Amino acid sequence: MPELFNNKNKDKKFSLQKQQWTKYLSYSLACGLFYNNPESEISKSYQNTMHCTEVKQYDGENMRTSYCKNRWCTTCNRIRTAINIIRFGEQISQFGHPQFITLTRPTVSIEDLPEQIKKMEASWRQIYNYSKNKRKTPYKEGIRLIGIRKMECTLRPDEKYHYHFHLIVEGLNNAYWIRSEWLKRNPESDPKVQDIRTADIRSLMEVFKYQTKSFTDTEEEPDYIRLNKLFEVMRGKRTLALFGGLKVPPDIELEEFDLEVQKKEELQIRLGNHASTWVWHSKVDDWVEKETGELLINEEIPEAVKKKAGKNSKV
Numbered sequence: 001m002p003e004l005f006n007n008k009n010k011d012k013k014f015s016l017q018k019q020q021w022t023k024y025l026s027y028s029l030a031c032g033l034f035y036n037n038p039e040s041e042i043s044k045s046y047q048n049t050m051h052c053t054e055v056k057q058y059d060g061e062n063m064r065t066s067y068c069k070n071r072w073c074t075t076c077n078r079i080r081t082a083i084n085i086i087r088f089g090e091q092i093s094q095f096g097h098p099q100f101i102t103l104t105r106p107t108v109s110i111e112d113l114p115e116q117i118k119k120m121e122a123s124w125r126q127i128y129n130y131s132k133n134k135r136k137t138p139y140k141e142g143i144r145l146i147g148i149r150k151m152e153c154t155l156r157p158d159e160k161y162h163y164h165f166h167l168i169v170e171g172l173n174n175a176y177w178i179r180s181e182w183l184k185r186n187p188e189s190d191p192k193v194q195d196i197r198t199a200d201i202r203s204l205m206e207v208f209k210y211q212t213k214s215f216t217d218t219e220e221e222p223d224y225i226r227l228n229k230l231f232e233v234m235r236g237k238r239t240l241a242l243f244g245g246l247k248v249p250p251d252i253e254l255e256e257f258d259l260e261v262q263k264k265e266e267l268q269i270r271l272g273n274h275a276s277t278w279v280w281h282s283k284v285d286d287w288v289e290k291e292t293g294e295l296l297i298n299e300e301i302p303e304a305v306k307k308k309a310g311k312n313s314k315v
Ligand SMILES: [Zn+2]
Pocket: 026, 049, 052, 053, 067, 068, 069, 070, 073, 074, 075, 076, 077
């Protein structure tokens, strides 16, 4: 756990060049979603993502910008993940035997996804309430559930969608009990996929990250039509929940967090003491100073980043 909080990690994440890459990825995905789904009920939100961190205002000390806060936005997700680790990480790191559990049901079509979500939420609620009933055997035998639950949905081949839970729960006995109760209530689920392992840094990241993988490894570019359908279904849905008495810490605004973690020395060296305004131009994939025309990063987007956006840079 402690390495999640070290400065090296933070520095890597919030350097100016990383901001350029995530802006590039986020802009590319938002354009794809917006232009391929003109009828989408959330097209306005895709537009907001196109404008996310578009303008950066430097006042001689701090760089200020505004964020779209949408769940598909690469830029916002990066910061949201860091915020979540700080907000929830400490309580989880107090666990003596943290277990990482994955709970699933068979994949479904987009039409059946809302029903699938309801079913899985109901299943979890039943299991949790059952565990708390003092007159029942599990409670008498010492089952006590405490932890965090993350709801996620990924695209699968054949137009299928895979809604699933990741949990970090204290204690191996509790984890085995959850798994067996899940299989009782969801007999269609493949027992092999209902996975339990000791939670480590990777599982913490898995739970705290907010990134929806926009395309599978076998695809060349994101399927914007299918992604739009998924985001429409997931709209307004909560994807992180605590249980068993963990406290929900106060939220931290992205803008506020950004001001705290940004490297003032780096900004000073790069931009000096006077104010400047930088506006993103997608033709140069960089922020351009309003008056001087200077580029903020002045580096090419690496091929590996372009590939991540699903763009064949050779065309
Ligand atoms: Zn954003």
